[in-house]
Amino acid sequence: MEAQPAMIEVRNLWKSFGETVAVQDVSFDVRKGEVLGFLGPNAAGKTTTMRILTCYLSADRGEARVGGYDVFEESLEVRRRVGYLPESAPLYMDQGVVECLEFVSELRGIPGRERASRIRRMVEVCGLGDVMHKTIGQLSRGFRQRVGLALSLVHDPDILVLDEPTSGLDPNQIVEIRDLIRRIGREKTVILSTHILPEVQVTCDRVIIIDRGKLVASGTPEELASRQGGGTSIHVEIQGPQEEVESALRGLAGVTSVSWKAAKRADRHCYVLKASDGETLTEEVFRLAVRRNWVLSKLSAEKASLEEVFSALTSRE
């Protein structure tokens, strides 16, 4: 993996809109054969960064190279090699589905004889068969998203920049698109932004998190998850007097924190225990419940999730 060349290199990138600093001193690399997940809360600067990488906006300061070309100096070369899906998949409403695929293929310089077969392939891959003969304006939100995705893939680009690619898609299509991204990601370079954290765990090799324009973390999803305390969280649902249960749980060896959560039923309570070692602790919880004669309705250990890392790094406290 390390031997692969960096296809996207971002160095000390800055961009502001008037008073708002959207991107502050961001640097990262994406290597060939890698799928990079780009996370961050709303207004973190993800879209802005992607727009700079695709030559839609220029940066105030810093350097960005895509496929070895500078996005400011050699913008046409960059644009030739990149497939870009903008945030809300903007499309020409009066074009037909095939018409708009043809329009983009022509501008992408796909030779006439290959065009028809590429378009057919895209219709198949993005599940557009049923709407092929409709006008874009008549399509539902999810189908527009699919068309946008087809447009970004039609020239078989080496580098893909996808801004929230699965937003608006139905669950079946989400699974298909994730598989597709994984498949493409084996040989090509993909950077995608998303708010769906489990998506990152299944599709991305590496993750970067940005918050208010600043890079706050980067690493594989596992690395990031283990960084946050590295521990396990245990979810317990017990029927019993709340305060007594809580202090008893807190008294168990190895527990670093206990937090209460409402359960679905009023006579039950949920607790989340944080511990450095989950294996022995679940047994301890079970024994405790048996000893005190409390009904234990749920007991599960979970590795610290990306969600926790994300909220710890980007919460607005």
Place this chain on the structure above:
Amino acid sequence: MRNIWTLFKKEFRSYFNSPIAYIFITVFLVVMGWLVMTGFFIENRASMRAFFGLLPWAFLFFVPAATMRLWAEEKKLGTTELLMTLPVRDHEVVLGKFLASFSFVSLAVALSFSLPITVAALGNPDPGPIIGGYLGAFLMGGAYLSIGLFVSGLTENQIVAFIVGFVLCFLMFIVGAEFVLFSLPHWLVPVFKYLGLGSHFDSIGRGVIDSRDIIYYLSVIGFFLWLNVRWIESRRWA
């Protein structure tokens, strides 16, 4: 070159994707036809004078209507993000849009050729002013179109694009008119007379085809298209 053709096709076709184009052309032909025919029967002479005299005024309404959509709608729908991240040069996009709107307006003007043919059948008009008149119409239309296209890029509201385009075209048309020249200090007169879109049209319309007039129109067109390209470039720095 191929990109310009692709962009041209898309823009030209999108005129006909809505009923606006047909309404536009019909209204244009009916208004022009009616004005010319009443002029013909009142004056009872086979002159296209009325027609070409009215054309610049008709263009003031029709041309900004034909260009208002071109950029404003892209900005509103966000499709610039699709278009400008494709491997196309800024000037190719501007030329594609300009040529599409030029062809559209030319089509409307060409359809009105039925008028001089009718007139020719009825009387025996001098072909000079008719040829000159049409040449002038195309040049003048081109100048208005380049202004309208540029203005369309300044807003995402089509109505604003139409009104500002109309006002700017009107000002460009009027600066060379007699009553404006009359109120100016005399050393400014030749400058304004040269800058006015209208004054050049009059001389071509008389059938006097002077290369200075043609150069004037081509430079107005070139200037506004150039401004448009610069504007797109500057958007990236927004």
